[in-house]
Every structure is written in structure tokens, then in C-alpha cells.
Amino acid sequence: MPINSAVSSDNKRVMINITDRFDYGLHQSFRNSYQMVNEAGVIYSINLSRATYMDSSALGMVLLLKEHAEKKGGSVIICKPHPAVAKILKIANFDRFVTIEN
């Protein structure tokens, strides 16, 4: 699967891993990976170290997750973006909305 996710045992952290192309094709499965999580203060980390491509729909999907997270006082972190993806994030100046950890 190009996307898989895991929830930590204390339910405070959701880790989403994406490989290959992060684009519109993942729309539904990306949503599914966090929709059921409704606890307060959850940190969602999206690991993009193995994603080689990201399109604008995917940027939009991250914003949707951010909205979902912040409604319950949580937050979103993008982890280790692959260079190709880091470039897309930079062009969109996404560091202004989401924490990006290299």
C-alpha cells in the first residue's frame, strides 16, 4: 500500500506513512487514516521520507488534516520529506502552516 498508518498505544499520536506518489489517488485512504481518530490533542505525523512526488491536491489533503487536528487541539507534523517533496512544500511555503521536521 502507498499509505499506511499506525496509532500509538496512548492514542496521542497518529503516524501516517506515504510512499511513492502522494496525490489525488490517495484522497480516500488518507482521509480514512485519520477520520476515526477523535481524541483531543492528537499529534498527526506524516512521514514523507519515501514519497517521491506530491501534487497540489495532496497539499490540500494536508490542510484538511490540519483542520481536523486543530479542531480538537491537536497538530500536524510533516516528517523527513523526500527532497522532491520538500521542494513542493517550499514552493507552497507550507512551513508557514505546518511544522516540517527534516
Added chain:
Amino acid sequence: MSRTHITDYPVAREKVLVVDDQLINRELLQSMLVKIGFDVILASNGQEAVDLFSQHLPALVLMDIAMPHMDGIEATRLIKQAAGEIFVPVIMISGLDGDDVIRRSIEMGGDDFIHRPFSYEVLRVKIKAIQRISDLYREVQRLYVLRQHEEDIAEDIFSNAIEKDNITFDQIKLHKRAASTFSGDVQITAIRPNGDINILLGDFTGHGLTSVVGALPLAETFRAMTRKGYEAEQVIAQINRKLHGLLPTGLFLAASMVTMSSNGRCTIWNGGMPDILILSAEGEVRQRIESGDPPLGIVPDMPDMNFTFTQLEPDDKILLVSDGVLEARNTDGEYFGEQRLLWAAMLGCREDDLLGRIMRAVDTFLKGHEQDDDISLIEIPGRIKMFASSLAEPGVNPALVQQDQSAGWTWSICLQGNNLKRVNPVAIALSQLQEVEGPGDHWHDIFTILTELFVNALDHGVLNLPSSLKSSAGGFTEYFAQREASLEQLESSCYVSIHLTSVKAAGQSSLLKITVQDSGSGFDHARWLDRIAERADDETGLAGRGIMLVQALCQSLIYSEDGSTVTAEYSWGDGLMALN
């Protein structure tokens, strides 16, 4: 919209084609199928099956595998080919044992497999299951056709309602090739009252219909504000506010915008688009403007946007591209990328066919592979020749201004401190004037006069910037940097006021008096005006031209209060004459 029921298909679809070389098998199947409720067509070999299929277009095929001449596997392949986009399920039947037979049947295009001998009940439920898949498939196809239709409409809206209103200058070259799934690239151009041209290349998130939602408000805001003379920063801020209110989370607009003056000065902004390139005549990259802001519609306000001010050489070109160019993918999954773009751009500049060369390079690279995203290119030359006639808005009657010959009025605005940075009083004044006086050709003149006088008052009066800086192309950039910095430190005692008085004497053309006053300490205006007069023929001077222009447009231009107050008198209707 009414929904076609998925089983509403021609009766011909309820036929079943039975293919078997054994008469006994055919007859057994026929009796079972008639019992279920089908019309049955019989074929005794593969070739006959293919012929009968095309003739009857059955809804289902039951295919024996082992047959002489053409076996069931080859016949299935040909039938699937003939069916094209229509889904015709084929159930393979064999008495042979083993995984291999099943594997081969399915791999060669069969949809299911029944092992002989089988009972009536097994056949009935197998057919039922496969009909469910058939129905689903038809539903998907129906939705697909529906969506395609809606996308065509979306594309129509784009080309007719939005891009049709673009000013047509053959000097600015626009090229767009939409992907088969329309992908939201939008190109808009419009002229400011002073003759500057605003050009925007945008790329909405998503594909198909969703990408069209924001296009109409985008185009309307862009055109209306450009026509009223607002600066790029204000146009972009307003588009951002509009889209933020309108678009749901996750949808936004990456965009780049260029404001181009006829003398080659330009203001460039990039929010989420690929680098904007300024190319020399030899095709070298002279300057690169990276994305300095996020795309529009994400945050409610965009403070401190990053603008690049630059001066183009006459032979320079600005190249704007959408990511569809860089991310065009060939069959090997390789991207077109920047290296190929730069190379094609260099050749294109030298051959004077920038966009054509790039598109040919993309096509050669794609080798017929379909593009996934819209591809947009815009080429803006270093100098744009403006003609007075092209400035007039279509459909505006330049003649008629005022009905009431005797009425006059006054209007004024005073901006203090921080508001000087935030508010554009010229656009406000102009829209007030248009409100009172109606449309007309003279607005271009008045816009120029107001802009020059306001900018002088702010830059040289309040901010005290030396205009000598502007006398070189490099200093021009420095000038804007200083200006930005000074604007950040405005004290509340700083002000610029604009006072407009319209005087209408009976029988004469009416007069507009424009007074601009600033909190600065003034300047030696007499000497300044003399110097300008001396240098009138000196084409290289970048400073002082604004005042010359204002002098040419006005009946009179008088400085007072040591130069911190200036009054211009403009006669309605005579403006364009004065230009000549």
C-alpha cells in the same frame, strides 16, 4: 436530474451466447438458461462465436475452453476486443482439472470459471453474481459519461466566460493545453488606467469541476480591481480574501502575477508557482523569482507579501509556466523537469519562438503519452507598445460626462501613519470620481496625475527618498528596498492628503483641481522644475519623468508651501489632446 435505472437496457442485452463444440453440452446449457429467463444463441466453435457476438451483442457469454480450430481462450480475447468499452462478462467452462486452466482462463480475459459438471443452481448464482458486476460497471460508465459532460461545461466556462475577456495583445503570448481531465490552469490579463498590464497565471487545486469553482470570482476581482487602478499587492490580497471565504479547506489557488509598465518596469509576485524566469535575448536566465508566499485562499490575510521590483531590458522576456510543464511525465515515468525547460527556453529565445520551442520539446519528450495536467505558458516581452485606442474599455462611451452643467463638488481624503502603507487613495479617489462623473477616456489621465502626485508626496515628501537613486536600473531595485523599509517605520504624524474640487463654469469645459499635500519638509521645486525642463530631451533619465508627464496632462501645475503642497488643474475632455 432523473437517474436512469441501471437495468434499463435494450432487450438485446438479455441474450446469452453459448459456445461449445459438443451438441449435448450446448443443449444442456440452453435448457438451463431458458429456465432462468434468457434468450439463447448457440455457437459450435470459436470463429462462429466471434461472428455471432458482433451480430447479437449478447449480455453474457458462456465459453467452453477446449474446442478445435479456435479455442475458447482465443475466442474470448477477440470478443473482449470487439466489445471495446462495453463490459460483456465471459464465463469460461471446462471439464479439465487443475489450477493452470483456471489461471489461463482468467488471464486471457475470462471473468469467471465454472468447472464441469455443474448443477443448475451453481450456474444460476454464478450468473447472478456476474450480473451484479455488470450493473456496477454500467453505473460507473454512466457516471463517467456524466462527469465528462460536466467537465466539458467547466472547460467552456473557462474559455468563454473567463479567458475570452482577456485583452488581446499579440505581444503577450499565452499558451494553454488542457489535460483531458480539465485541471484548473487559468490565465487572465487586464489593463490598469495608467496603461500598465496585469497578467496572472493561476493553477487551482484539483481536477475537473472542483477546479472551476473559484475561477469566476478570481477573474471578476482581478479585472475590476485592475481597471480601478489598484496595485498588485491589493489585487492579490483581495483575491486571497475572496477565495478564502469561498473555497473549502483543501482547495486553493497557486498563482503568479506580473504588472508590466510600458517602460519595462515590472512588479512580480509568486505564490506557489514554479520559478518565474527573466530571460535575456540569448536565453540566459537573468533573474529567477521563486515562490515567496503560499498559494491564495489558505489563510484569511496575507500580510507582508514578497514582491520583486525589477527593470527589464528591451530584449528581455518573462516566462511564466505552470507545474504541468515541469511535471509532464513520459511513458517511463520520467519528468520533463527544469533542465529540459531551460534548454528549450534558451533555444527558443535565440530562435525567437520561445513558447513554440518549449511545447515542441514537451511533445518530443512525451512521445504521444497523454499529459496528466494542464500545461500553461506565458511570455511577456521586455517592452510592450501601448496604443491609446487599446486603452479604451470596449463599450464605454468616451463622450458624455456630466449632465448638470452648473454643479460642482469637493472630495478629500487624508491618510495618516500606517494607513499610508495599507491604503491606496488613488484607487479610492478614482472610483469616487467615476461614481460621480460616469465613465470616460480622461480617467487614464487623471489616474496618472493622481498616481504621480501621490507617489511623489509619499516617496519624496513623507519618506524622504532621494529620487537620484532611480537614475540607474540597478538603483531602482535598491530604491524599492529602501521604500519598503521606510514604510515599516511610519509615524502617526506623517500624512498625505488628496483634495479634489470640480468646478463647472457655464458654457466652458469643467475643471478638476487636484491638491496633494504631505507632511514632509518640501523641496526646492523651482530648481527641480528648471532641471527637468533642461533635461526634457534626455531619454536616459529615469527620474523626474512623472512630473513631466503630469505637466503635459494638466493645464497648470503649481507647487506651494515650499513644495509640500502641489495643485494640478485638469480640464475635462482635453486630456488626450494634451498627450499628443
